[in-house]
Amino acid sequence: MSQELLDLIVEKIHTLQGEEVIEEAKLNFEKPMIILGSDHWNLATAKLLHDEESLQFDFLSCVTGVDYEEHMEVIYNLYSTKLDHYLYLKVKTPREEPVIMSADQVWKAADYMERETYDLLGIDFPGHWRLKRILLEDDWEGHPLRKDYITDKKALGLD
Template sequence: MSQETLDLIISKVNNALDEEVLVVKPPETDEEAEGEKEEKEEIEETAKLNFGKPMIILDSEKWSMDLAKMLRDDPQLHFDFLQCVTGVDYDEHMEVVYNLYSTEKKHYLYVKVKTPRETPSVVSVTPVWRAADYMEREIFDLLGIEFPGHWNLKRILLQDEWEGHPLRKDYITDKKALGLD
């Protein structure tokens, strides 16, 4: 069932974007597994099952309000419930991860949206899923990822005067001033 859902999602997203953005890595043959095959170009897998649930990976310029609306409104997908939004800081990029669920169809989808570390920005989905409101603000506050289109993007956990974003890997703390020395 999950593989069928993933195949449907791949088809719908690629059609919505008018290009083949989502790619599934072909299974290895026995020869490839044994290492007898010649070196071949490594394909970045952007759609797969993650712990048995469909997951897609998009660059931030591919993630849009229209795509989010399609995931919510398409009668075959109907991802009407945004369970969680979280931000992740990697050394080479940052990600925003959306956990979506269809209460009608009973299926899940993880959407990972990659954004550059230098200017992290991912379009806000608060007009599509109101539950994203505080979660996007928390990610903005702690990681510094901007959410263009958010109706009230400001700090939610830290004081307005706080400098920097404490969950970023490059954040420098003064442990002595914070009493952590």
């Protein structure tokens, strides 16, 4: 079932955007995983995953950001409560200017999780209704989960 689901998702995205948009598609721990560049992650693709009758990814369980030094990624863990299947969707973005379209217009659960990713990694989410820091003080400098973040006395509470 998992390989069939992966093939179906790939087919639907290719039909929507063309063959070249998916950087990688494979099974990861028996669950479908797709990697898209941030230039191919858009509202139409999010709505396709959410609304398409054969997919119905209606539940966003987690949004995670990762700094790989050469690029950054945001991972969306999607689940269909109606069809009982999963998708790991990774969206890659350049590290120098990390920008990924917000998913909060389709999955409201993205709200706080994208804000946390913005706060800690500095990834911008255009289209987010209220993108601002959620964990750190508004005047905090930098993003502490980035590989290039320099920990100072303030960050350690010694100031």
